Amino acid sequence: MDGSAKENIQLFSKSSVQSVGGSAFKTGHSSPKEKQPRCCAELKVFLGALSFVYFAKALGEGYLKSTITQIEKRFDISSSLVGLIDGSFEIGNLLVIIFVSYFGAKLHRPKAIGAGCVLMGAGTLLIALPHFIMEPYKYGKLSPSLNASPSVSACVLHAGGQPPAPALPTPQPQTPEGCSGEGSPSAWAYVFLGNLLRGLGETPIQPLGIAYLDDFSGEDDVAFYIGCVQGIAIIGPIFGFLLGSLCAKLYVDVGLVNAEHLAITPADPQWVGAWWLGYLVAGAVSLLAAVPFWCFPKSLPRPTGREDSSSSPEKSQFILDEPGSYQTPHGGKAKMVEMAKDFVPSLKSLLGNPVYVLYVCASTVQFNSLFGMVTYKPKYIEQQYGQTSSRANFVIGLINIPAVALGIFSGGMFMKKFRIGLCGAARLSLASSILGYLLFLSLFALGCEPSAVAGLTVSYRGTRPVTPGRGGLLADCNSRCQCSEAHWEPVCGADGVTYASACLAGCQASRVAGRSLILYNCSCVAASGSGPGNSSGMSGRCQKDNSCSQMFLYFLVISVVSSYTLSLGGIPGYIILLRSIKPQLKSFALGIYTLAVRVLAGIPAPVYFGVLIDSACLQWGVRSCGSRGSCRFYDSGLFRHIYLGLTVTLGSVAIFLSTAVLFVLKKNYISKPSHFTAKSERATASTRFRKERCTPTNHLFQSQYWPGKETEL
Template identity: 30%
Template sequence: MTEQSVTNCGLCGIYPNWLQKRATPHTFILVYGFLGLVQAMAFVYMIVTLTTLEKRFKIPSQTTGIILSGNEISQILSLILMYYGGAGHRPRWLAAGVGFSALSCLILAIPHLLYGPGKAALALTQEHLDKNLPQNVTISTEYLSLCPGEREPEVCDEDDMGDAGITPRILVFASQFVLGIGTTLYFGLGQTYLDDNTKKSSTPMLLGITFALRTTGPALGFILAYVCMKLYIVPNLHPVINDKDPRWLGAWWLGWIILGMLLAVFAVLIAMFPRHLPKKQKKDNINNNKPENEVPLRITDRVQGIVDASKIIQTTEKIEIHTTTVEEETHVPTLSDFCVTLKRVFSNKILLCNNLSAVFSIFGFLPYITYMAKYLEVQFNTSAAGGTVITGPIALTGMVLGFIGSGFFISKVRPRPTRLLSWNVVGGFVCVLVQIVWIFNSCPVMPTEGIDSASATMNFTTACNIGCNCERVKYSPVCHRTSMTTFFSACHAGCTSSIDSRTFGNCSCLPDHQEPNENQSYSVTLPETTVTLGPCLADCVKTHMIFAVTSMINQFLLSTGKIGNVLVNYRCVEKRDKSVAQGVTLMFVSLFALIPGPILYGAIIDQTCLIWEDSCGSNGNCWHYDKDKFRWALNATAMCFTFLGVLFDIFVCYLGRDLNLYGTDEEDQRKVFIQEDTVITRQTKTIIVEPEKKL
């Protein structure tokens, strides 16, 4: 391997001179940080569009959790890639991982290209109604849910059958599996490459900058998701429902194409970095103007002179740099060494406790990440993108401030390990208290006709609609504005006529007319026998803002402790084990948190469902949840896991009290070596340089 290929920027044997000035830690931080930004955009985009995927392909939440586990399964299998990649050309391995991430985004867009928007989504457009309403009343009855007056046979086509969702589910799982490889290489190799090519004392600040850049990605991801989800799944059509209707499907597929192209560009950029960033060379103070034919020198004990100590010091530095490079280049990883390395890493008590702390902490906050959009929709009546575009950036503000502030503070103050790690304990207890607040942060529940909230029983067939035969009608909620009561459909409300595409009349099942009192701000503008398309929604702005602000507090506390946890992972193992230690951490988090977490919380969420999509005899996605049960079960479970994470933070604080987190020992040893070398030079007997006499 040539020296040029080791330290120069380029690709495929091309190393232009103008590019070599970019082979610096600052440039790598910039590219690596923006790469993390785009990857974070993809992660958030998946979270926001998750509920839309469930509705489009009729997927229960527990099944969604299983599908998303593909990301974590591949991260476990990628552990060996971390071992070989850590000993190889890390930027090239990292670029390959980014290429996999780009591929995963493009795979996610394939289900839409294969199956399109779906029959139900097309039927809710004005173009479809204009085309079919005059000729085919059956279609109007099925999707606008008017009282048919006679029992209609159930017709199952490919779009309604449960088996139709198998191929999209396989594609989503495959995309997550491929994405996991890229995520593993990004975190495992990028951070260790940065740590090995910069001063150890600068690592906290540099990590804070990269984390902060990556943290701004979710904000942009929320914006991208908001724009795409505001568009209907077929952007050139005009839907008759708005984005707060539970049946709304946004253009979820569009963002994946954009993100895939961006990641492909960054894969090329990151591959251009050299195997090792070149170190800055100090100016040589040696006098190089010696004559070629120099007279032989003789050393005696009685001559006064001074030897330039800087020459010895500089020579020593050059030898150290050269030796390190040779060792790294000559190290060839083998499978037997890999097993020995794993045994050494797994037997590290500090690393084990730090990993378990990460596992339980992530488990405790996983429902607010994976199912954030669903939580906001169910608890605060937001749209698929409208809630996250508010809560997401507010919470991310706390995260960015935490990363930048903690990185700067740790780099400048360098607190003792006990003080730094005890902050995680304090912050963890505060997070537990915040989750207790979330249990009681409830929004008023508007009544749904046919659902008894106290007993959680349902009966949508009453005396006023029994003749309508509404059993086969799809869920299409309507709202009686006068009483603020939601009906399962216009059929269940006993409506027999359609005033327009959003208003239904002659409804026989509506409550008695009630005049608004003086404290009510709304006025009745529609006749009491009409209902409008969409559910009745309460005003949840106050509770939504409480959740957003407290989320910002939690994210701030978590991010301030993140850098300390990463430093523990770096410093509690040998330098040669850092990449593998990062891989083991990712494996722990994936195996014990990110794989079972979405499945567990998905099962908890499904247990609170009241109205399921009936897809030809099998349950599809959930349309309506028991809000109180949803909130209590999810937050209480998450709080317990967060508390367990705090307990392991206490163990890390105790075991890591003597860790050298900032590399100060290495710097002190280097200074002592230089000082001792200088003293020895000055104590050498006087030297004289004179021509040797001829015999």
């Protein structure tokens, strides 16, 4: 997933809706009673608005993941650079997350969220801008002129021989402007900057939205409602991937080029879909989501049962050291100096909490695994199982992500139904991780045989080289042709072998049949032993065999089950995070947690996953200006071991750290009833808890205390 796991599998907001009516307001005054329905109604509206915001941001994030391969081919860049573009969202988040989470809790939180939505929508629209300033997409078999014939790299013989008619037309070389038009930094930099703006705009949504809901809602059903909201919010990636599947079927220059004159289909590796179209939709949705937040008040009356100071909303008590209302004294605004002077002590208090620190470390490592896995999952399906980009996005959106949503909802439901305590939550989170990654291990056995590509995975006589990529694209059968090894226009020969281009296959004649290009007199196809009269080929790569389609079905089943299993631990883990910290440090702690995930997982994971995936490339494209472009063909076996191996290795480290969380929680951080004085609270800098039995039958929010104050969570 922001599987999924940013699939997508990132944690969204929590919420609960609870009536505030009760005996606490039976005082004879009418005004509090009149405010109760209004408070409840406003909280419900805020809950709906926040859920829609999470849908909007998840829609954009899911669509970005679905267009990774399209962006890579359109801008002719490597996977590592695409990973950097994907990580720019986290970079934008990093720039302001500390300030937003710390100072934003004292400001008008709904309006801060609304401003973030506006910025997020503007950034999403900026991503689509390069399409409108770049030249139309060009490739070997497409002619921009509707009346022109398609052209491919021809086998032009040396002086010693004459090619039979009709000879294939030779494409004109691109001008140097083509280099600056499609692959220059000035083009993909807009995508980078737009995604960075998305990250800036998304920053206040999670820490401020979660804290606002938690402050003004009840506690008893919190885990259940977290599961409900996250289950609703994860509809965003579903629509994002389905939108990506739809746009991938449309040609990139839809509206400018007549689809009937295209010589390729979405199954062709050179096909680029209308990647830009979905960003216009996602940007408009984000702007629409900002509207309601300008109408909400800064704070709401707190519900019955949370009026005591022990469960006070997130206020500046740790800064001002003054109990009372959520507002600062006399209704004045807290000065930045007053808020900033205790920043370091507050940070030290969080870093002195072993449960919090270990949980942040475990989550960071696990999100490294999930971010890398989700980012390149469509690419993995395309390369490993020979599926189109449209179908890869479709199965992820329609099958994988709903399994994640169901897992998140189930985790919250289990927490509520069985009243699982903190240790029970830690056990459930750990068990889900162990089972999920064990299922993921089985995917190593579900790989397909590498595609037979002449000179890369097999020799020109059909035998497989000892080492993929060592054969070379030039051979005796095409030595008389003036071929360039840089051209990648796959041709499927009658022998079932894919050739890098018509020239490298030795093809000297062609005819158009519908939207396909039939090639004849291919000397390399004849040399492979396919027999006389069968030296033909067809534009496009050869399809995988039927056994690979069966493997793909097995992959989908195990992928869905593992996604559900891993998602079961999301809500229990989040409960550990929320209940291991002081309530007044809640927003700050969530900000630090989000910062750690962004900096140590969201930014580096797509980059180093992309770098290692690039190492599996067997054939690189070459831009017209001579620089290296995107990868044309991968060693699928090495790709599989890198992709799955990294995911499982990081998951194993996360399991080890999660075990440490459970151990520390059982040993030191579940407390027995005792009382401390206010004097001891002021004298103690670090958070400490009383010891208490850690059993699965304990109430969800077990009593935890800090020196000098008794606080029930």
